[in-house]
Amino acid sequence: MTDKPMLQVVDLTIAFPTAAVVDQVSFEIPQGGTMGLVGESGSGKSMTSLAVMGLLPREARTTGRISFMDEELLGRSDRQMRRLRGDRMAMIFQDPLSSLNPYYTVGFQIAEAYRAHRGGSRRAGLRRAVEAMDRVKIVDADKRVNHYPHQFSGGMRQRVMIAMALVCEPELIIADEPTTALDVTVQAQILELLAEVQQSTGAGMLFITHDLAVVSQVSDRITVMRHGRTVEQGTAEQIFSRPSNDYTRQLLAATPRLDDQVDLPEPILTPVGSEDS
Amino acid sequence: MTRQPLLRAENLVRDFRTGPRTIFRAVKGVSFDVARRETLGIVGESGSGKSTTARMAAKLIEPTEGLLEFDGVDVTYKAGKALRDFRGGVQVVFQDPYSSLNPRHTVEQVISAPLLYQGRKVLGGRRRVVKESMERVGLNPDHSGRYPAQFSGGQAQRIGIARALVVEPQLVICDEAVSALDVSVQAQVLDLLRDLQRDLNLSYIFIAHDLAVVRQIAHKVAVMKSGEIVEQGSREAIFDAPRHEYTQSLLAAVPQVDPSWEAARQAG
The missing domain is CATH 3.40.50.300 (P-loop containing nucleotide triphosphate hydrolases)
Known part of the structure; x- marks a missing residue:
C-alpha cells in the first residue's frame, strides 16, 4: 500500500x-x-x-x-x-434497464463482462457471475443468473449492475x-451495499x-x-x-430538510352553510 | 362543527385489466379531503x-368504485357541462415540463389552451390574460411568442403552472411537479406555489416521492403503499411522530446530512 x-x-x-x-x-x-x-x-x-x-x-x-x-x-x-x-475500473450508471441487454440473461451478461477481460469458458464465467450476484446479496443467485433483466425489480437490476461492475474486482x-x-428504501439498501x-x-x-x-x-x-x-x-x-x-x-440552504419545515398559508376551514355570510 | 372540504374522495377504488381474466387493483379504497387554501401531500x-389516485382526483380517469365530491357536488362519472365546470375548478401540473407542453405551440398558445378548450370568453382578451398569468408565475411576459424548448426546466415548469392558473382554478393537482428540477430551482418553484396559495387561496394535492419536499409544502400528508393509505395526518404528525411502521421505515430511509454538521453550519 x-x-x-x-x-x-x-x-x-x-x-x-x-x-x-x-x-x-x-x-x-x-x-x-x-x-x-x-x-x-x-x-x-x-x-x-x-x-x-x-x-x-x-x-x-x-x-x-x-x-x-x-x-x-x-x-x-x-x-x-x-x-x-x-x-x-468499473462503472455503475443511473438507469440499469438501459445498460442491460434485454435479450440475454443477466448471468450471461455478467459472465461476458468477466470473460472479455479474463477469458475462460462460458461455464467458468457463469460461475463468476453467480459469485458476484451472491456478493451483492441477490437471493438464489444460482437460479437468478438464468433470468432476464425484465424479471428483476429496479433495485435488483441495480444490484445486477453492481455485480457486473465487481466481477473483475476493480480498483x-x-x-x-x-x-x-430508485425508491428511497431501495436507495438506502444500495448505498449500504456499495459501502460494504x-x-x-x-x-x-x-x-x-x-x-x-x-x-x-x-x-x-x-x-x-x-x-x-x-x-x-x-x-x-x-x-x-x-x-x-x-x-x-x-x-x-435550498435542499429541503426532513426535520424542519417552512411556514405555510393557513387553510380556510369554512363551516358548512356559512359561505355566503 | 362540520366543515365542507373543497374536494372529498371517499373509498376510491381503481382496477386495471391486465389480461383476459385478470384484474389489477391499483387503488384499494382511499379516502381523503382537501380544504380551501390547504395542501394535501400524497x-x-x-x-x-x-x-392513479391523483388522476382520479383530477378526473383524468374514473374510479371503479367510490365517490368524488367537489365543492359539495358529486362529480363521480359526470360528463358534459358538469365535467367542464370541474375542469374550470381543478387543473393539473405534470412532472416533465417539456413533454407536457406542446413543442410546436408558442407559450401564448400553450397557456391560453385551457381557455380555448373551455370556450371561455375572456375580459380584455386572451393576450392580456396570458401576460398576466406569465407575470404571476415570474416569467417575462415579453417572451410569450417563444417556444417551450427556449426555456430552462424551471421556467418550463412555470409555464405549466401558468397554464393551470389561467382558468382560475380552486384546486391544482401537482403530480411530481418539482421532481425533475435542480434543487435551487425546485426551491424557487416551491416558493412560487406557496405564494400563489396565499394570494389566490389555492388548494393543492401534491404528489411526490420526495418526503423532504412534501414537508415544505403540505399541511397534511397521506402515505400510500400497495394501493392503500396506511397513515394520514398533519405534516407534524407524519414527520415528527409517525405511527405506522411503513411510514417509519420510509422516513428512516431518507438520506440526511449529519444533524451535527447541519447545526454547526446554522450556527456559523
Whole structure:
C-alpha cells in the first residue's frame, strides 16, 4: 500500500467545438477513498467522470492530466481504455434497464463482462457471475443468473449492475447517479451495499450525484461543481458544516430538510352553510 | 362543527385489466379531503397507487368504485357541462415540463389552451390574460411568442403552472411537479406555489416521492403503499411522530446530512 493517490485528476479541461464544459478541475482519490462530485445539471460532473473512463465523444478536446495508479490515461487509445474499463475500473450508471441487454440473461451478461477481460469458458464465467450476484446479496443467485433483466425489480437490476461492475474486482468504481432512479428504501439498501463492497474490496470510488444528502453520507471528500468549475473542495464535514463558498451555502440552504419545515398559508376551514355570510 | 372540504374522495377504488381474466387493483379504497387554501401531500414509492389516485382526483380517469365530491357536488362519472365546470375548478401540473407542453405551440398558445378548450370568453382578451398569468408565475411576459424548448426546466415548469392558473382554478393537482428540477430551482418553484396559495387561496394535492419536499409544502400528508393509505395526518404528525411502521421505515430511509454538521453550519 502506498500513500500515492490511486486516481489523480489535475487541471482537467474539456471543450467541445461550441463550448467548454469543464474548466481546470482537479481532485484525487486515495486508496479505498471516496470522492463525491456534486452539482446541478450542467455543472460538468458527468463529463468529468466520462473523461476518467475515456468515454467522451470524439469531438471533445481534453487537456490536463488523469493518472490512474501512476499511469497517464489522457491520450490513450480507445483500445487501451477498453482494456482498463470493466476490469480495473468499473462503472455503475443511473438507469440499469438501459445498460442491460434485454435479450440475454443477466448471468450471461455478467459472465461476458468477466470473460472479455479474463477469458475462460462460458461455464467458468457463469460461475463468476453467480459469485458476484451472491456478493451483492441477490437471493438464489444460482437460479437468478438464468433470468432476464425484465424479471428483476429496479433495485435488483441495480444490484445486477453492481455485480457486473465487481466481477473483475476493480480498483476504482465510478458510480454516476447510481441511486437516482430508485425508491428511497431501495436507495438506502444500495448505498449500504456499495459501502460494504468498498470496505471488503478496498476499491476507490468516484461518486457522482446531484443529491447533497446522499453525497454527504457516502463521501470522504467532496468536490462541489458549478458551470464546469470547482467551487469548493473539502472533507464531507468541512463542506456541510463550514462551507466557504456562497454557491455551496445556497445549495445547502435550498435542499429541503426532513426535520424542519417552512411556514405555510393557513387553510380556510369554512363551516358548512356559512359561505355566503 | 362540520366543515365542507373543497374536494372529498371517499373509498376510491381503481382496477386495471391486465389480461383476459385478470384484474389489477391499483387503488384499494382511499379516502381523503382537501380544504380551501390547504395542501394535501400524497407520498409513496413507485407502484403505491399515488399517481392513479391523483388522476382520479383530477378526473383524468374514473374510479371503479367510490365517490368524488367537489365543492359539495358529486362529480363521480359526470360528463358534459358538469365535467367542464370541474375542469374550470381543478387543473393539473405534470412532472416533465417539456413533454407536457406542446413543442410546436408558442407559450401564448400553450397557456391560453385551457381557455380555448373551455370556450371561455375572456375580459380584455386572451393576450392580456396570458401576460398576466406569465407575470404571476415570474416569467417575462415579453417572451410569450417563444417556444417551450427556449426555456430552462424551471421556467418550463412555470409555464405549466401558468397554464393551470389561467382558468382560475380552486384546486391544482401537482403530480411530481418539482421532481425533475435542480434543487435551487425546485426551491424557487416551491416558493412560487406557496405564494400563489396565499394570494389566490389555492388548494393543492401534491404528489411526490420526495418526503423532504412534501414537508415544505403540505399541511397534511397521506402515505400510500400497495394501493392503500396506511397513515394520514398533519405534516407534524407524519414527520415528527409517525405511527405506522411503513411510514417509519420510509422516513428512516431518507438520506440526511449529519444533524451535527447541519447545526454547526446554522450556527456559523
